[in-house]
Amino acid sequence: MCFKWVAAEGELRVDPATRAVDASSARRKISDYDRNTIEAARVAAGSIGSELVGLTFGGPDARTGIKDALARGVDRAVHVVADEGARADGHVTAHVLAAQVRRLEDVDLVLCTEGASDTYAHETGPRLGELLGWPVVTNVRELTVEGRTLRAVRVLGADLETVECDLPALVTVVPEVAPAPIPGLRSVLGAAKKPSEQVPVADLGLPAGAVTARTTVTSFLGYVAARRRVVLADGAAQDKVDALVAGLAQDGVLR
Amino acid sequence: MSEDTEAVDVIVVGAGLAGIACAYRLALAGRSVVLVERGTTAGSKNVSGGRLYTYALEAVEPGLTRAAPFERAVVREQIVMMDDDRSMTVSLAGPPAAAGDLPASVTVLRSRFDAWFADRAEAAGVMLATGIRVDSLLIEDGRVVGIMAGGEEMRAGVVVAADGVNSFLAREAGLVGELSAHAVGIGVKEVIALDAATIEDRFGVGPGEGAATLMLGCTAGVHGGAFLYTNSGSVSLGIVVSPDQMTASGTTTHGMLQALKAHPALRPLIAGGTTLEYAAHLVREDGWRGVPKRLARGGFLVTGEAAGFVLNLGYTVRGMDLALVSGVAAAEAIVAGGDLETAYRAALDRSGLPATMRAADGYADLMGIERLYRTYPGLVLDVVQSMFTVDARAPRPLRTQVRAAMRANHVPLRAVLRDGLVGVRSI
Numbered sequence A: 001m002c003f004k005w006v007a008a009e010g011e012l013r014v015d016p017a018t019r020a021v022d023a024s025s026a027r028r029k030i031s032d033y034d035r036n037t038i039e040a041a042r043v044a045a046g047s048i049g050s051e052l053v054g055l056t057f058g059g060p061d062a063r064t065g066i067k068d069a070l071a072r073g074v075d076r077a078v079h080v081v082a083d084e085g086a087r088a089d090g091h092v093t094a095h096v097l098a099a100q101v102r103r104l105e106d107v108d109l110v111l112c113t114e115g116a117s118d119t120y121a122h123e124t125g126p127r128l129g130e131l132l133g134w135p136v137v138t139n140v141r142e143l144t145v146e147g148r149t150l151r152a153v154r155v156l157g158a159d160l161e162t163v164e165c166d167l168p169a170l171v172t173v174v175p176e177v178a179p180a181p182i183p184g185l186r187s188v189l190g191a192a193k194k195p196s197e198q199v200p201v202a203d204l205g206l207p208a209g210a211v212t213a214r215t216t217v218t219s220f221l222g223y224v225a226a227r228r229r230v231v232l233a234d235g236a237a238q239d240k241v242d243a244l245v246a247g248l249a250q251d252g253v254l255r
Numbered sequence B: 001m002s003e004d005t006e007a008v009d010v011i012v013v014g015a016g017l018a019g020i021a022c023a024y025r026l027a028l029a030g031r032s033v034v035l036v037e038r039g040t041t042a043g044s045k046n047v048s049g050g051r052l053y054t055y056a057l058e059a060v061e062p063g064l065t066r067a068a069p070f071e072r073a074v075v076r077e078q079i080v081m082m083d084d085d086r087s088m089t090v091s092l093a094g095p096p097a098a099a100g101d102l103p104a105s106v107t108v109l110r111s112r113f114d115a116w117f118a119d120r121a122e123a124a125g126v127m128l129a130t131g132i133r134v135d136s137l138l139i140e141d142g143r144v145v146g147i148m149a150g151g152e153e154m155r156a157g158v159v160v161a162a163d164g165v166n167s168f169l170a171r172e173a174g175l176v177g178e179l180s181a182h183a184v185g186i187g188v189k190e191v192i193a194l195d196a197a198t199i200e201d202r203f204g205v206g207p208g209e210g211a212a213t214l215m216l217g218c219t220a221g222v223h224g225g226a227f228l229y230t231n232s233g234s235v236s237l238g239i240v241v242s243p244d245q246m247t248a249s250g251t252t253t254h255g256m257l258q259a260l261k262a263h264p265a266l267r268p269l270i271a272g273g274t275t276l277e278y279a280a281h282l283v284r285e286d287g288w289r290g291v292p293k294r295l296a297r298g299g300f301l302v303t304g305e306a307a308g309f310v311l312n313l314g315y316t317v318r319g320m321d322l323a324l325v326s327g328v329a330a331a332e333a334i335v336a337g338g339d340l341e342t343a344y345r346a347a348l349d350r351s352g353l354p355a356t357m358r359a360a361d362g363y364a365d366l367m368g369i370e371r372l373y374r375t376y377p378g379l380v381l382d383v384v385q386s387m388f389t390v391d392a393r394a395p396r397p398l399r400t401q402v403r404a405a406m407r408a409n410h411v412p413l414r415a416v417l418r419d420g421l422v423g424v425r426s427i
């Protein structure tokens, strides 16, 4: 399974005047939804008696995330260490992850989260599946493996679709796929004893084109929602409640 | 899960300085140690003004100060007496330290410092478990045999409570009772970002050097004071006050801190800075009197601020250094074996901690003088101000000025004498 080491959203600072976002003082963490993915992957690997490898591509500080991933149930971790200051977009990330997946032997299934909590780009999983030449199943909320077949339930708005495909396959999952339990004392202590490996990007032997970002972030600004600032201060309590309900219904919050 | 974490020699609860020092020394002595911390990283929950006396780091391991990621070496000590809009600063800068000398005290930011120290302990073999809250002790036949955390049980030969001020483990073990409001001060602290060159300019220090500033008279008459420490790229500004007098003062600790930031003596020092973090925490104020009669029982001992090892001396809070040396003493006692209480007391005595704390015992009386927090700063400012006032009139003798200032501040001479006596006796 693939996970990403991101800045904690709650600790980003937005300059009130320029709306510039400063992530330098924010603590880092494993992207929230990836925690659900780790649990789903742990259960899936357990069901077929396979080893679960956690794979991350990120700067040197992502090392801290490795321990957390191991505590959450990954059996072994591989951290592809990005060069300091190098830019990565979906193209680069997918190439790096694909190269590392190929280096691991006998991979049957790769799980990615639908999107990371920082960029939410929805592209790493599908791109990775394409590079590996594997079937890709997205938006998955339930999965089971039987023999060489994967069965997955996909969320389509309010409907569910069940899909089957052969392994190896790539699946992107939504957070509902599994709960994300907080690791206990033994899991946390056990993490220190599990193997992990750091691989410099250069060791993957990728051509320059594969590790050069094709998109450039030109600005990163805080989005300040325009608030309606409606104050319902007049009238009896019943009138205020009625006005609130009517207002919420009008905005489509209540149906 | 492998067998070897099923039971370990020692479980240390709390990765503050006491806990890390204890676990580190135990690991160096070849013991298997689990260090449990509820914060997601060591230091993430720790609030300190941030002045650390380095003798204590050297007591953990010679040479540790040099290896530590401290912020600045303190080379300037300042005391500011203030009232609502006046201030008088006494600033002491020592002779330049000889090259190669260890600074006597340094400033630290706990999130960075504790994380580094915990990493070092891990490298020495300590098994660190962060993000885990210990819920209770496991007690069998009158002996502490382990801990419970999140429904999981873990056993150890000895459990060390290094869980900081208001230790519930020490309470559960029956070594201490409930904390009273008189026993603690409440501290609030802000870290304000400023670039290094600005800090060096404003505080008159060189690169890597810093200032430690204590402020009196800024607590609306409430027992307490404020501090300002320089870090590499920020300053730590905080106030420590007695909670039991807060309600009467009509303000809050937060309100006091904001008023202090706007004070003419302080505003220019922090101008243009942005607040990076804000935190509140308790700190023990009862000195040696607050240290429990028993520090250990079968399979259990208590160390650091959990054991009341902290000194609030008015001009400085010493909690981190005492945490370090007491953590070391706890480790030595466990390694020595035999009766824990006896071995621990002996190790503490060797460290000099009880003597240091007893020597400062009278400070509680000195700090108990109410007039210290509003009346005397005002009085001193009045006298000094009149000393510096020159006009066409013949100057009045100093003693007349002092008497006038005492009258204006409603302080009778016998009160000053009585307070003076308490002050002299206590130090």
Ligand SMILES: Cc1cc2nc3c(=O)[nH]c(=O)nc-3n(C[C@H](O)[C@H](O)[C@H](O)COP(=O)(O)OP(=O)(O)OC[C@H]3O[C@@H](n4cnc5c(N)ncnc54)[C@H](O)[C@@H]3O)c2cc1C
Pocket (backbone or CB within 6 Å): B013, B014, B015, B016, B017, B018, B019, B036, B037, B038, B039, B043, B045, B046, B047, B048, B049, B050, B051, B052, B053, B132, B133, B134, B135, B162, B163, B164, B165, B186, B187, B188, B189, B238, B239, B240, B280, B281, B282, B283, B303, B304, B305, B306, B309, B310, B317, B318, B319, B320, B321, B323
């Ligand atoms: C505002 C303020 C300013 C101060 N300034 C200074 C100063 O300048 N210099 C100085 O020397 N001292 C200062 N002190 C005092 C100093 O911070 C403390 O005395 C010192 O940190 C105590 O160290 P400790 O290791 O005993 O406890 P702590 O540093 O408090 O560490 C206790 C640790 O235990 C963890 N813990 C608690 N309960 C549990 C549990 N149930 N399970 C798992 N983990 C748990 C906590 O998360 C914490 O990490 C200041 C204190 C305050 C409040």
